[in-house]
Amino acid sequence: MEVERGEFVFLVGASGSGKSTFLRLVLREERPTSGAVFVAGRDLSRISQWKVPHLRRQIGTVFQDFRLLNNKSVFDNVAIALQVIGKPRHHVMTTVPETLEMVGLGGKEKRLPHELSGGEQQRVAIARAFVNRPAILLADEPTGNLDPTTSVGIMRLLDRINRTGTTIVMATHDDEIVDQMRKRVVELVDGQMVRDQARGVYGAER
Amino acid sequence: MRVRFVLSQIGNGLRRNMAMATSVVLVTFISLTFVGAAILLQMQVANMKDDWYDKVEVSIFLCPGDSFAATCAGGEVTEQQVEEIQGVLASEALSDYVEEVYVETQEEAFVAFQEQFGDQDWAQRITVDQMQISLRVKLVDPELYQVVADEVAGRDGVEEVVDQRSILEPLFLILNRTTVMAAGLAALMIITAILLITTTIRLSAMSRQRETSIMRLVGASNLFIQLPFMLEGAIAALLGALLAIGGLWLGVRYIVEDWLAGTVQWVNFVSTSDVWLIAPILIGIGIALAAISSLVTLSRYTKV
Structure with a gap:
């Protein structure tokens, strides 16, 4: 299958159907036993181990469990993504607040993750994934731990990010969201793609 | 950053x-x-x-008149034996090891002896004749003492070979x-x-x-x-x-x-x-x- 630049794709399927593995393959955390994975035009089997970090800098990732650093402030949690790739200080000082503003967390820079609601924590994670303006955003059940209303907010945010030209691949169980968004849906069963539907819905009509 | x-x-x-x-x-x-x-x-x-090691030397004590050592059976060391031993030390086989040979005569030994023990009563009764001729050998490498000792020890006229290093x-x-x-x-x-x-x-x-x-x-x-x-x-x-x-x-x-x-x-x-x-x-x-x-x-x- 192929995902075009700037597309928004839902990956659906039962647990264990291979959604997360799909995302891990794109991040080159796993390598395919057969076949090839191309990301941003590059064959992942051909890039050397030490170039993998450069690949990951072009990909933002969001998880169900947020994966924030609990002892660091919101600002630091987002800033770390720029710091580890050696961005200059003034760049960090301007970009991080901008991005936090964009995800709707303006003014909460100094909070610690446990002082925020689940939805806000996920926004921090999205800010961290997006602060480097990656071409691709991978989301592994980003709404899995959130209530429906909060989830809708998160989806609006992801939609806005998608409109900036960022390709988004989102693995999810959330049928309501998939049905609402009417984006391309790819369904996996036991690692095989069984459906690829433009403007699709969660449950297949077949 | x-x-x-x-x-x-x-x-x-x-x-x-x-x-x-x-x-x-x-x-x-x-x-x-x-x-x-x-x-x-x-x-x-x-x-x-x-x-x-700069200071230590090998002393080759030559037979005095009254020695019981087997190599001293011929009595006191003769002039000829002294020259022979010196010859050995100067020979090609040993020249790489020996830096300098110095003969300490009975008179010199007596002077050194008197200097050291002259104030003792018993020392007054020792005469020059009772002193021992010895060869003082300075080695190029003091660690190779054994080479010289093997060559010289056991020759007629040599009573004993002493390596001062052994004290250290x-x-x-x-x-x-x-x-x-x-x-x-x-x-x-x-x-x-x-x-x-x-x-x-x-x-x-x-x-x-x-x-x-x-x-x-x-x-x-x-x-x-x-x-x-x-x-x-x-x-x-x-x-x-x-x-x-x-x-x-x-x-x-x-x-x-x-x-x-x-x-x-x-x-x-x-x-x-x-x-x-x-x-x-x-x-x-x-x-x-x-x-x-x-x-x-x-x-x-x-x-x-």
């Missing part, structure tokens, strides 16, 4: 693992102290050899044994240090697994993730090395220079400048310890 970030990472790591870091510092301190002590002991041995040997033996002991303890402590540093880095890496996984996720390079851990180990080992140098310096300054050198004046002791000489070696070993341990650990625990 990067430097500051790495530094803050190191600070966090050291603070969180204070007890472990301290134990790494102490273990490196002790192991490097033993390494340094072994090196200093060997320097002391070398010092003493330099000093004394027991002392060197003690120093060498002590060195071996210090080196053995150093080796044990170094193994302990490596195991401890490995464990410390592993713990540190495990306690920060979440953090490193996130850093990896946002595209931090391997080196960037591992550097703080490596530097943590290196800093701890470096502190240990500095403590060891300080400890050795204090030991040499107050035990050797102030006390031993004042009490035993005929020995040229190692000094604090020797400690500075071996300081870079100790620091090098300390950092190598940390580097080896972290390479081994990190390649396993913080893979991309």
